[in-house]
Amino acid sequence: MKRYLTRASQPSPGRMRMFCFPYAGGGASAYAGWQSRITADIEVLPVQLPGREGRMNEPRFTDLQALVAELDEEIGPELDHPHVLYGHSMGALIAYALAQHRYVRGSRLPAALVLGGHRAPHLPAPLPDDPGIRDEELVRLLDGHGGLPRVLLDHPEWLSALLPTVRDDLRLCAAAGTVDRTPLPVPLHVFGGSEDRLVTVDEVREWTRYSTAYGETLVVPGGHFxxxxxxxxxDRLSALLRRYESRPDLAGAGPTDARQG
Known part of the structure; x- marks a missing residue:
């Protein structure tokens, strides 16, 4: 099994797979339970980044390009089969950068990119990459913007253990401006939370310029998480994926930036 995947997978003809990348500070467990909620013809494959959960003792990446290069090396053979990429917050940036990396290399691209809760790369990062900021100040900043899951605020010991990972992930996110911004020939579906205090719907909507195939913004209830x-x-994601489950090479069609509330 590839160390970036939490379980083995055997590609089956005609079955789409969705690789899921976590938010800053998060791990593959963020997608636990998704398989039972997503259409059965889509296989959900959470991606476990180093330095968290089962890979806690491994050094974390703070260089986005180095991370996507290793991802392509490690799971590239899996990506040569029909697939969709999903990323939330930091994971959206990783998924997009990985698709760009493979586009430059002439490798197979995803049937669709599905991104959530992250500003388009040409916009400034919503949180500072400041190594001098104290833990207490960083927590207040994250909480003030809705950038922490509520469960962590209820367990300070978990939060304290997580902060080093969050700091490194913020450094990685600060590299958003270095990502190639060439629009990809891939359908791009971007989700934004209607009450997200960290990333506005308008900032999410800016992603639609990064696709030459089809771009749409979908607004769902809730905050950043x-x-x-x-x-x-x-429910919305499952309905979206049904467009691709029976046609794994679907290129996408429709008006650019078809917004749904």
Whole structure:
């Protein structure tokens, strides 16, 4: 099994797979339970980044390009089969950068990019990459912007252990401006939370310029962590994926930036 994947997978003809990348400070467990909620013809494959959960003792990446290069090396053979990429917050940036990396290399691209809760790369990062900021100040900043899952605020010991990972992930996110901004020939579906205090819907909507195929913005109830807060998101995501489950090479069609509330 590839160390970036939490379980083995055997590609089957005609079955789409969705690789899921976590938010800053998060791990593959963010997507636990998704398989039972997503259409059965899509296989959900959470991606475990180093330095968290089962890979806690491994050094974390703070260089985005180095991370996507290793991802392509490690799971590239899996990506040569029909697939969709999903990323939330930091994971959206990783998913997009990985697709750009493979586009430059002439490798197979995803049937669709599905991104949530992250500003388009040409916009400034919503949180500072400041190594001098104290833990207490960083927590206040994150909490003030809705950038921490509520469960962590209820368990200070978990939060304290997580902060080094969050700091490194913020450094990685600060590299958003270095990502190639060439629009990809891939359908791009971007989710934004209607009450997200960290990333506005207008900032999410800016992603649609990064696709030459089809771009749409979908607004769902909830804050920055709407993937944890609202069942309606998974219902919308499952409906979206049905467009691809029986046609794994679907290129996407429709008006650019078809917004749904």
């Amino acid at each position: 709407f993937i944890r807060e609202e069942d309606s998101f998974l």
